[in-house]
Structure formats: structure tokens, C-alpha cells
Amino acid sequence: MSNVAPVWPGPRLLVPMACDVLLFGLPDQQSVGDWANTQTNYQNLYMGADAVPLPFSTTNRPAPGAHLMWTLPSTLRHGTQSTITGEVDFPLAPNRWLVMRIAYPNNASAPTLTAAVINSDVLSTFDPNLSQYPDGSGAAPSTIGQFQSLEAWTAPLNSGGDFLKALVPGNISWSAGYDNIKNVFSFHDDLPNQAGNYAYVVAGWYSAPTSDPAYALPTDNEDDWQDALDKLDWSIGTGLNEVTDAIQAWSEFANVWGINSGTPSSSLPEQLQNAAKAWATWRNTNGISEAQPNLAKQLICHSLIATINWQGKDIAYGTGVLGEESNTLLLLWVIPELRPLLPIWRIWL
Numbered sequence: 001m002s003n004v005a006p007v008w009p010g011p012r013l014l015v016p017m018a019c020d021v022l023l024f025g026l027p028d029q030q031s032v033g034d035w036a037n038t039q040t041n042y043q044n045l046y047m048g049a050d051a052v053p054l055p056f057s058t059t060n061r062p063a064p065g066a067h068l069m070w071t072l073p074s075t076l077r078h079g080t081q082s083t084i085t086g087e088v089d090f091p092l093a094p095n096r097w098l099v100m101r102i103a104y105p106n107n108a109s110a111p112t113l114t115a116a117v118i119n120s121d122v123l124s125t126f127d128p129n130l131s132q133y134p135d136g137s138g139a140a141p142s143t144i145g146q147f148q149s150l151e152a153w154t155a156p157l158n159s160g161g162d163f164l165k166a167l168v169p170g171n172i173s174w175s176a177g178y179d180n181i182k183n184v185f186s187f188h189d190d191l192p193n194q195a196g197n198y199a200y201v202v203a204g205w206y207s208a209p210t211s212d213p214a215y216a217l218p219t220d221n222e223d224d225w226q227d228a229l230d231k232l233d234w235s236i237g238t239g240l241n242e243v244t245d246a247i248q249a250w251s252e253f254a255n256v257w258g259i260n261s262g263t264p265s266s267s268l269p270e271q272l273q274n275a276a277k278a279w280a281t282w283r284n285t286n287g288i289s290e291a292q293p294n295l296a297k298q299l300i301c302h303s304l305i306a307t308i309n310w311q312g313k314d315i316a317y318g319t320g321v322l323g324e325e326s327n328t329l330l331l332l333w334v335i336p337e338l339r340p341l342l343p344i345w346r347i348w349l
Contacts, residue, residue, distance in 0.1 A: 004155040005096070005207035007283045009259055010292025011250040012205075012300045013214055015234070019070040019202055019303035024062045027316035034058040039179035040171055042134040042141035043126065051134075051171075059179075062188070064313040068099070069178050069186040070202050070303055075213070075232050077166045077175075090165045092211045093175075094204035094301055095121040095158065098150075099187050104197040115150040120184045121164040122146035122156075131182045136169050145183030155207070155286070162211040191310050198308040204301040209288070212298050219293035222247075247294045260291045 037059040045051035071077075072093055079088040097118040104111045123133060123142040133144035164184075168174045178186050191198070206212040213232065218224040222243050229235065236242050257276045258264040262284070264276035283289075 003157055004286045005157050006209065007279070007287030008205075008209050008292070008298045009283060009288055010298065011246075011254075011294065011296040012298045013234070013236070013296045015073050015299050015301045017070055017073050017202075017301050017303050019068060019200070019305050021200065021305050021308060022062070022067040022069075023308070023310065023317040024064050024067065025311075025315045025317050026064050026313050028318065029061045029064060031061075031316070035061045037179075038177045040132065040174060040177065042132040043128060045134065046138075046140050063190065065191045066189040066198070066200075066308065066310070067178065067186065068189065068200060068202065068305070069181070070097075070204075070301075072166050072175065072185065073301060075234065076301075078233075090167060091213045092162050092206070093120070093164045093166055093185075094206055094299070095119070095162060095164045095211075096207050097185075097202060097204040100201040100203075101189060102199045102201070104199070106196070116187075117148050117150060117153040118183055118187060119146040119148060119156065120144075121158055121162065123160075131180055131184060134169055145181070147183045147187070158207060162206070162208055191313075193313045195311045198310055199304065199306040200308070202303045202305075205299065209298060214299050215297050217295065217297050219295040219297060222295065225295045243295075246296075250294055250296075 034056075035058055037053040037057040039053065039059070040051050041049075041053065042051055076091050076093055079090045081088045097120060099116050099118060101114045102111050103114070121144065123144055124146070125143065126132070126141055127143045130143045131145050132141045134141050166175045174180050175185055182188070189200075209215055217228045226235075226243060236246060239245075254260060256265045256268060258280060262280045264273050264280075266273070268276065
């Protein structure tokens with residue numbers, strides 16, 4: 001096994017989530033008025049001061065471009081209190097996020113795709129201009145979050161163990177502030193200065209399969225699996241045959257893509273055959289070798305923001321949220337590097 005996150009070779013649950021986009025132009029950045037400081041400053045706390053920003057304190061306005069921020073599904077923001085110790089425990093959050101930007105040219109030519117991966121839980125040397133993460137032992141804080149282009153992404157393991165949640169020690173509202181979660185659960189895209197129409201797809205997963213709350217779902221029979229899913233406040237639909245249909249769809253997908261055999265069907269177009277073979281090669285080197293049950297034990301949290309009308313950086317966009325959000329659509333582009341993502345069942349909230 002190489003020092004990279006393993007590939008999950010089984011089906012996944014598709015969990016929709018909310019995602020907002022704020023467009024900002026140079027006139028917005030240069031306009032009169034204050035921009036509230038909402039970042040929790042753990043460096044101040046380390047130095048003996050208050051980490052919470054002072055009332056009416058201000059900060060620099062955002063940079064021009066598109067600012068995306070997604071909200072974790074409610075189940076991943078819900079704590080459970082122990083009846084024995086009284087402690088409240090929150091589930092781990094996805095720590096890898098694929099962000100895809102689709103640009104639609106005005107001349108009716110094919111759209112172009114730009115993709116990057118957010119390594120949400122990567123800690124690095126403290127930088128006051130980036131998001132901060134406290135040290136539970138009282139040591140100096142670190143910078144959290146890392147952006148990598150898809151071409152440069154190496155699927156790194158978290159050598160220190162998974163820790164990322166919707167909250168941090170002493171702050172249950174941490175993930176509700178954009179400045180707290182840059183390159184964690186938010187992302188700034190420095191769009192080009194020319195006008196264009198865009199859409200964004202965000203898809204998140206766990207680098208370690210055992211950190212996923214769905215990993216504990218029982219897979220011996222459908223009834224136990226559905227009962228356990230109900231306890232997470234999720235379901236995969238309202239029909240009587242939703243699970244049966246999903247299992248059948250997964251079986252057909254796995255057979256055509258050669259998930260267990262390693263050999264994709266010749267009926268696939270050449271591009272998809274190449275993608276399936278690249279995935280199989282990656283899995284053989286880095287993945288989980290044993291076959292997985294037909295009942296899903298992994299999540300993909302996803303969102304789509306469509307019809308973003310970007311008019312360039314010289315336009316004032318105000319401070320409203322723009323774009324149309326779809327929480328029930330996952331757009332998957334089949335490219336060889338899209339290694340961890342396997343489409344399968346949809347969660348209905």
C-alpha cells in the first residue's frame with residue numbers, strides 16, 4: 001500500500017447539500033462602507049486575548065471573483081450526547097472536496113472544465129491571512145486547508161489521523177463563517193476578466209473510508225440497512241422498490257465498468273474504457289482489494305450551482321448571492337483522474 005488515500009470500490013450514497021456563491025467585482029471591493037470581521041482569531045487566543053472579533057470590527061473586502069461556500073448536511077452538523085459522560089460528540093466531516101468549474105463559451109462551442117481538490121484538513125505553518133485552526137493542547141494555532149489543481153493532486157493520506165468536524169474546540173459556529181473555512185468548506189475562484197457563464201460542482205468524500213459515518217451501516221440485509229439510515233435522518237426515496245432498484249443499478253454499473261473484474265465492457269466508448277482502466281490501475285496500487293457489498297457504506301456530499309452570469313471584474317455585483325442551486329443533481333465528468341468518485345444512490349432529505 002502506498003502512502004495515499006485508498007480508493008473505495010463499492011457504491012456510494014449521494015447526499016445533497018447547500019452551496020452559495022458570492023460574486024465580487026472591483027467596484028464592490030473599492031466601494032464605500034465597512035466589511036465586518038467575522039474570523040475567529042486563534043492567534044489572539046494563544047497570546048492571551050479574545051479569539052472572538054470585537055463588535056463592529058472590520059476587515060478587508062473580498063477579492064474579485066466567485067466565492068463559494070458550502071454547508072455540510074445537517075446530519076454531519078448534529079451532535080449526540082452521551083448518557084454516561086454527558087459529552088457531546090459530532091461526526092467527522094468530509095476532508096476531500098472536488099470543485100469543478102464549467103465554463104460555457106458564448107460562441108456555442110463545447111464547455112471547458114477546470115477542476116481542483118480541496119484538502120480540507122491539511123495543517124501548515126500559521127499564516128494570519130489564511131484560515132486558522134486551534135491546537136487542543138494550548139500550543140500555537142496552525143493554518144488549515146489546502147488547494148491543489150486536479151493535475152497536481154496526489155490523494156494524500158492524513159498522517160495525523162482524521163479530526164475535521166463542523167466545529168472546533170470551543171467554537172460550535174466555526175464552519176458558519178466564510179473566513180474561518182477558506183480552502184476547507186469554501187473556495188475563492190479568481191475568474192478571468194471577460195464575461196462568461198459558469199457552473200460549479202462540489203463533491204466531497206472521506207480520504208479514510210472508516211471515518212465515513214456510513215461505514216458503520218449494516219449490509220447483511222436491506223431492512224437493517226434502511227433502519228440504520230433512518231437513524232441518520234436520511235432516506236433514498238419514497239418508493240417501495242428504491243433500494244432494490246439502486247442495487248440493480250449498481251450491479252449493472254459495476255459490471256460494465258469492471259469494478260471487480262478489472263476489465264471494463266467493450267461496449268463503453270473508448271474514453272470511458274480508458275477512465276475505467278485508469279481507475280482499476282489506481283485501485284490495484286492504492287485501493288481496497290476486496291469486493292464490497294451492494295449496499296452503500298460511503299458518502300459523497302454534493303452540490304451544483306448553475307447559471308452564474310459573470311460580467312467581468314469591472315462590474316459591481318453588490319453583496320447578494322447569485323446563481324441557481326440544485327441540491328438534487330450531481331454532475332459527474334468522466335475523467336481518469338476522478339479516482340475516488342463512483343456514482344450510485346441519491347439521498348433524499
